[in-house]
Amino acid sequence: MSSQPEHPTLLIPGPIEFDDAVLQSMSHYSESHVGPGFVSTFGDTLAMLRKLFQTTDPASQPFVLSGSGTLGWDLVAANLIEQGESVLVLTTGYFGDSFADCFKVYGADVTQLKAPVGSRPQLPEIEKALKEKKYKAITVTHVDTSTGVLSEIEQLSALVQKVSPETLLIVDGVCSVAGENIEFDNWKIDGVVSASQKAIGVPAGLSISMFSGRAMKVLEERKTPVAAYFASMNNWRPIMKNYEAKKPSYFATPSPQLIHALETSLKQILAAPVSERFAKHAEVSDRIKKAVADLGLKQVASKPEDQAHTMTAIYLPESVKATDILPALAKKNVVFAGGIHKEIAPKYIRFGHMGVSVLDPKRGDVDRAIKALQDGLAECGYQKA
Numbered sequence: 001m002s003s004q005p006e007h008p009t010l011l012i013p014g015p016i017e018f019d020d021a022v023l024q025s026m027s028h029y030s031e032s033h034v035g036p037g038f039v040s041t042f043g044d045t046l047a048m049l050r051k052l053f054q055t056t057d058p059a060s061q062p063f064v065l066s067g068s069g070t071l072g073w074d075l076v077a078a079n080l081i082e083q084g085e086s087v088l089v090l091t092t093g094y095f096g097d098s099f100a101d102c103f104k105v106y107g108a109d110v111t112q113l114k115a116p117v118g119s120r121p122q123l124p125e126i127e128k129a130l131k132e133k134k135y136k137a138i139t140v141t142h143v144d145t146s147t148g149v150l151s152e153i154e155q156l157s158a159l160v161q162k163v164s165p166e167t168l169l170i171v172d173g174v175c176s177v178a179g180e181n182i183e184f185d186n187w188k189i190d191g192v193v194s195a196s197q198k199a200i201g202v203p204a205g206l207s208i209s210m211f212s213g214r215a216m217k218v219l220e221e222r223k224t225p226v227a228a229y230f231a232s233m234n235n236w237r238p239i240m241k242n243y244e245a246k247k248p249s250y251f252a253t254p255s256p257q258l259i260h261a262l263e264t265s266l267k268q269i270l271a272a273p274v275s276e277r278f279a280k281h282a283e284v285s286d287r288i289k290k291a292v293a294d295l296g297l298k299q300v301a302s303k304p305e306d307q308a309h310t311m312t313a314i315y316l317p318e319s320v321k322a323t324d325i326l327p328a329l330a331k332k333n334v335v336f337a338g339g340i341h342k343e344i345a346p347k348y349i350r351f352g353h354m355g356v357s358v359l360d361p362k363r364g365d366v367d368r369a370i371k372a373l374q375d376g377l378a379e380c381g382y383q384k385a
Ligand SMILES: Cc1ncc(COP(=O)(O)O)c(C=O)c1O
Pocket: 014, 068, 069, 070, 071, 095, 141, 143, 144, 145, 146, 172, 173, 174, 175, 195
């Protein structure tokens, strides 16, 4: 039984429901951020992140910074790209557009390959784009949280290796890390940026990322200084290295309580092979998607191979408005999110299924949500044709 006060089940695509032990570890007594206890916790946490990202290359560099997922975009744009350098942004929804905006702020020359809503740019068009122009980096949103579209990182990496091996492969894993398989070394990824509040299962407030040795070399070989201060990897990299070596170090104050929560969550995540965690997310996702299809509803991500396992974006029947179904669900103590993709926003809702809601069947979160959706739609007058 959870020790949390009764509350509506939060099944939006982040923040997710949190495990009791993770929340309790945030009520840790105050300690110095440069004291041996906390330095050891931070060091262990960084070492565990290597396992979550499936990297054993000592040149890979984890960063855990106070901030949200968006800070990961700034890290990439401010540190790995210089003014006027070209970036190819694969866009499968709202978050690809925002990543592109972030690059523009730092003066990058941005090309976006946009897929029609509900699909993703296809490999032949990506190959054509990579052959037409030299790109310093290509970015992909692993799961775009606005559409529930999953991108295929392994195949994309093979293509980049074949056509433009010097281009850095950067993955926005905010809605995928710890819910979808990511093999950092095997897939030759140069950067994954993520955040605490989704499948990693920790309250919002941490930007969590991993960069390759090659990305670090790009940073070292910059011709111009990094035009950021808090987001400068040059400021943080030595601190992360020191923490991992269990040496006290300071650039800006970290949040000890959030780091404790991350340590607890990573210990839980790594208590079993990560492949089991990903398989469970896929199994529960399949069950949800079948329930959605049984209701006669379509998903925004149209093809099964393009559908994320951490969330489902569901088109509403024409007769039902998001402003009717979301309150109906809330009355049943289930919180889903509305649409945010500007082309289709009022027409769909989003169901996040990550972390404890997926992994702990005793909670009954997913079954309760499916039942609430069925009953809520019926109350809104919907009947399957
Ligand atoms: C795929 C993706 N990228 C980036 C972000 C931005 O993260 P944050 O809201 O934590 O800044 C989000 C947020 O939901 C996201 O889903």
